[in-house]
Amino acid sequence: MKAMVLHRNALAESGPLTYEDAEKPSPGYGEVVMSVLSCGVCRSNLQVIEGERGKPPKLPLIPGHEVVGIVESVGPGVSSLMVGDRVGAQPQYDSCGSCRLCISGMENLCQRSGRLGWSVDGGYAQYMKGKASHLHKVPDSIGDLEAAPLFCPGVTAYRAVIASGASPASAVAVFGIGGVGHFAIQFARLFGARVIGVSRGAQHRKLALEMGADEAIDPSDSEALLELSRREEIGSSIVFAPSDDSIEKAMALTRRGGTIVLGVDGNISNYRFMKGQTLKATLVGTRKEIEEVLEIAGKGLVKTRARAMKLEDANEALCSLKENKVEGRIVLEP
Template structure:
């Protein structure tokens, strides 16, 4: 295989630059994908800027890849050349630990993130293990599907994992890249859906995405009125919140589930957990089977993220747009290396 053209970051807060690398021989279980589109996720920014102290430079970000299979190793199963596929946060996992064999590959302790110590999808081509190469179902719009592979799975996975029922009332906190997809999934699931946002200007859009009700997350009296009404809250923001106030919106046995990487520790009053038998939890993206299930659900219910497109050659402009909080609601880059 020839060298791969990509966009890479060489240090925190530095602009991405054109970068070419030799991917070496294709592994027996590896798939090589020609990138059509790649979503831009907030975690790309965190990795570019080494906010999680795990970045390996030069870093080729991009972990919401959509493209076509152009090469396969000898041991690859169930895929074919030319097939449209997606790759998300993980590109590989060990395949022999309890989590991998149990189907929870996303919990594998040695899972290989697509953009840490591995080159991601802001490139003309990208590689992944065949298990983590997820076929895209017919009927899914490939130009907007990218963000489902990280942002989408992150808000979909808790609905499956915690057996959310159509009779449940779910709250989604934060109506951004993740939250707007959460509203669409929860509505299609059949639930009563409440959007919590600090930005009143997003209320009408939140209703269009599927919210039955919109509540200001900064309004203490509005939170108090919601007491004992929700079965589950999915928190997609990465800022400190009124955690005690949010916990009180849950019914007995309710769950506050965190998918936004809040850096500050969360003060959780034990008494609010004990009375009402409430839980606080978190989860990372999803397994390959959950990814495939989510894509089928999205295709069947015509769920697509609301995206803005940029050519990949304007990657730095797209990153600034995201960092400024201007993305409505998710950015997708179109590979344009030729």
């Protein structure tokens, strides 16, 4: 099969992935092999490829962890899926099912889980192996291109919006309007909240408004930020923009007693306990939440903004992402 393979960590500009022949996987116990239809290009793929997260435990490695495909072969012990099913895979390849986190409904944080495109080969390929227990059937009403991003940014946004407590009672500010942010705006609207999109890029602010945000502001416009914080209407902020400055501004903008949800890593240096704010962090989501996202998207209540690129153009896609030139998501199609 053809795949985009990482042999050693390198910057996206240097073309770190090579388009080459790789061995087609075969399904082991509890596994299926899918013929890949679409695979989203995630910022964390970029971090893995460039070595920001250290050397991957598996090299050579096929990246990609938001993948939709057709089940092509089924291994022993699989009863939930059949050849021909259209399924999607999320970043978590599996989870142990027996640790404190798994049994308390926080399986997304399981430390004994494989990660697609990190410790297990992912979806930048014609075929990929998945664990049946962590694959989901995709509703017919969702296209291949639109479906793949639901499995990472879609569910990440959903979990973060739930954590924010979004409701008609207050406004939610969403920092960073990319793959995750554009979904978060739609979920927060669905939960009845007033939504303010926050992004430095004019094109991203435009996307925020198109996704249903009531307002879109530029975080470098200090007048606008000040005016917004004076209104004291922001009950919660959700941060997907990968910068400490965004976290600081989110805390400043959110009213006293409000909630700040972090969907990215960052330094929290200016937390003021006098404001009585709650800080939360969310990481992707659980299988139950993925099912909920698929149901919502299947009804057309949330839409994916994505554009397709060819598998062999993955290096170019990563560069566009690095330069913040992507509107929504780029999805690779082998």
